[in-house]
Amino acid sequence: MMDASDQLPDLGRLRLLVELSRVGTMAAVAERTGYGTSAVSKHLAVLEQEVGTRLLTPVGRRVRLTPAGERLVAHAVGILSAVEEARAELRGESGPAGRVRLASFVSAVEPTVVPALGRLRAEHPRVEVQLYEHEPEQTLALLLSGDVDLGIVYDYSLVPRPVPDGLSARQFATQPMVLLLPGGHAGDPGPGGPVPLSGLSRLSGAGWITNSRGSDDDELVQRVCAMAGFTPRIVHRVDSLHLVNLLTGAGLGVALLAESGVERQRDDVVTRPLDPLVGTRRHFLVARAGQWSWPPIATVARLLTG
Numbered sequence: 001m002m003d004a005s006d007q008l009p010d011l012g013r014l015r016l017l018v019e020l021s022r023v024g025t026m027a028a029v030a031e032r033t034g035y036g037t038s039a040v041s042k043h044l045a046v047l048e049q050e051v052g053t054r055l056l057t058p059v060g061r062r063v064r065l066t067p068a069g070e071r072l073v074a075h076a077v078g079i080l081s082a083v084e085e086a087r088a089e090l091r092g093e094s095g096p097a098g099r100v101r102l103a104s105f106v107s108a109v110e111p112t113v114v115p116a117l118g119r120l121r122a123e124h125p126r127v128e129v130q131l132y133e134h135e136p137e138q139t140l141a142l143l144l145s146g147d148v149d150l151g152i153v154y155d156y157s158l159v160p161r162p163v164p165d166g167l168s169a170r171q172f173a174t175q176p177m178v179l180l181l182p183g184g185h186a187g188d189p190g191p192g193g194p195v196p197l198s199g200l201s202r203l204s205g206a207g208w209i210t211n212s213r214g215s216d217d218d219e220l221v222q223r224v225c226a227m228a229g230f231t232p233r234i235v236h237r238v239d240s241l242h243l244v245n246l247l248t249g250a251g252l253g254v255a256l257l258a259e260s261g262v263e264r265q266r267d268d269v270v271t272r273p274l275d276p277l278v279g280t281r282r283h284f285l286v287a288r289a290g291q292w293s294w295p296p297i298a299t300v301a302r303l304l305t306g
Contacts, residue, residue, distance in 0.1 A: 009047055009050045009051055010046075010047070010050065011079070011080065011083060012043070013043045013044065013046060013047040013050070014047070014072075014076040014079065014080060015033075015076075015080055016029060016033065016035075016040055016043050016044060016047070017044060017047060017055065017069065017072065017073055017076060018073055018076050018077055018080060018294075019032060019033060020040075020044070020056075020063075020065070021065060021069075021070070021073045021146070021288060021290070021291075022146050022149060022288070022291070023146040023147075024062070024145050024146030024147070025062055025063075025146075026040050026041055026063065028146070044056060051068075051072065053066075053068045054066050054068065054069075055068060055069035055072060056069055070166070070289065070290065071290075073290050074289065074290030077290055077291060077293050077294045078293050080294075081293060081294055081295050084097075084295070095123075095124050095126060095127075096124055096126065096127050096295030096296045096298070096299045097126035097127060097295075097296070098126075098127060098128070098294075098295070098296035099127075099128045099129075099130065099296070100127065100128070100129050100130070100149050100150055100296045100297055100300045101129075101130045101132065101147070101148040101149045101150070102129050102130065102131050102132070102148065102149070102150045102151070102152070102300065103131075103132045103133070103134045103138070103139040103142055103143075103148045103150075103151045103152070104131065104132075104133060104134070104139070104151070104152035105133070105134070105135055105136060105139070105152065105153065105154060106133050106241075107241055107258070107260055107261055108152050108154075108283065109131070109133065111260060112152065112173075112283075112304060113131065113152070113304065116300070116303040116304045116306075117129055117131070117303075119303050120299070120300065120303050123303075124299055127296045127299055127300065129300060132148060134151075135211075135213045135214050136151075136153035136154060136155070136161060136214065136216075137214055139151035139152070139153050139286070140153065140163075140164055140167065140286065143167055143286055143287070143288060144164055144166060144167065144288075146288075149287065149288075149291065149297060150285065150286070150287050150297055150300060150301065151285070151286040151287070152283065152284070152285060152286075152304070153169075153283075153284050153286055154258075154281050154282060154283050154284070155216065155281070155282055155284070156177075156216060156220045156279055156280070156281055156282070157279035157280050157281075157282060158220055158223050158224070158278065158279040159216050159219045159220050159223065161216070163286065166288060166289055167286050167287070167288055167289065168286065168287055168288070168289045168290075168291075168292065169284040169285070169286045170284060170285045170286075170301075170305075171282055171283065171284050172283055172284065172285055172304070172305040173282070173283040173305075174280040174281065174282050174283070175258040175259045175260055175280060175281045175283075176258075176259050176273065176274070176280055177256055177257070177258060177259075177274050177278050177279065177280060177281060178256070178257055178258075178259055178262060178271040178272060178273060178274060179195060179200075179254065179255075179256060179271065179272040179273075179274055180244070180245070180248050180254060180255040180256070180257050180262060180269055180270075180271055181248065181254050181269065181270050181271075181272065182248055182249060182250070182251040182254070182268065182269060182270075183249070183267070183268050183269060183270055185206075185251070185254070185270075186202075187202040187203040187205075187206055187254070188270065188272070189202060189272060190272075191272070193273070194272075194273045194274055194275050194276065195272050195273065195274050195275060196275050197224075197227050197228045197275050197277060197278075198228065198229075199228075200224070200225065200228035201228050201229055201230060203254055204225075204228075204229075204230035205233075206233070206253065206254045207233055207234070207235030207236070207252065207253040207254070208221050208225075208232045208233065208234045208235065208236075208253060208254060208255065208256075209234075209235070209236040209237075209238065209244050209247055209248065209252075209253040209254070209255040210234055210236075210237050210255070211237065211238070211239065212237035212238055212239045213239050217256075218234065218237075220256060221234065221256055224256060224278055227277065235252070235253055236252065236253050241257070241261045241263075242263065244257065244261065245261075245262065245263040245266060245269060248269050249266055249268035249269045250268070256274075256278070257271075258280075258281040259271075285301055285304060285305060287301075
């Protein structure tokens with residue numbers, strides 16, 4: 001006869017724990033599963049008894065996974081995925097199914113996200129993606145709170161972005177940085193090879209344009225100009241790459257941009273490659289630790305990075 005301590009955890013309760021790790025609150029789990037909040041709490045308490053350890057700890061009016069809870073979620077994702085795949089195979093179905101909430105910064109949407117979602121619809125119609133446009137700092141916060149499942153963020157190699165505990169990042173692309181100037185600007189070092197840092201000193205009197213929603217762009221400009229021997233004068237902070245191009249073309253400033261941020265059809269701006277010491281912009285996929293193996297997330301991640 002099997003001892004109670006040898007029994008495997010109930011799959012339904014494991015699913016509730018995984019859902020809690022994704023959405024962050026008992027109330028949100030209840031809303032997504034159809035259980036009452038008190039029923040969710042009771043099921044998770046039983047799960048703690050089944051595995052013989054604390055899985056949750058209270059934080060104010062919410063709960064947070066303990067290290068043991070996080071480890072169980074990582075295992076449970078694989079277990080539940082295997083069960084779902086087996087059930088689909090027995091029903092004659094194939095492929096992943098589920099909803100993935102994806103957050104991305106705007107300049108990755110057109111070249112990366114839209115083509116991937118087109119392939120996803122054709123190849124895996126049972127996976128639904130909900131897209132949200134956010135800057136990296138917001139995306140990381142939404143991942144931590146469980147409000148999104150997968151995020152695309154960027155940083156600069158000169159201004160690395162720390163990944164918060166509980167999240168896991170995978171780099172999938174890099175882009176060179178370029179100098180964006182008005183056509184005919186007096187400080188233009190001219191066409192040719194990469195502009196050395198010393199060449200940027202010609203722009204010590206120029207006004208610089210940066211991003212209004214995050215501090216990364218400001219810090220990048222400050223560091224690059226410091227390496228060139230001067231302190232930049234930042235005159236515009238805007239939330240649109242189009243506006244950066246427009247302001248630059250109007251002679252109202254200069255900017256450092258990743259290559260994809262340049263509007264190549266414009267004839268009122270010029271771009272110049274930069275010294276490799278300026279570094280690159282790096283693109284990352286980020287998910288909560290232990291979530292990468294869930295088939296819908298794994299499928300979307302593969303299409304975004306393939």
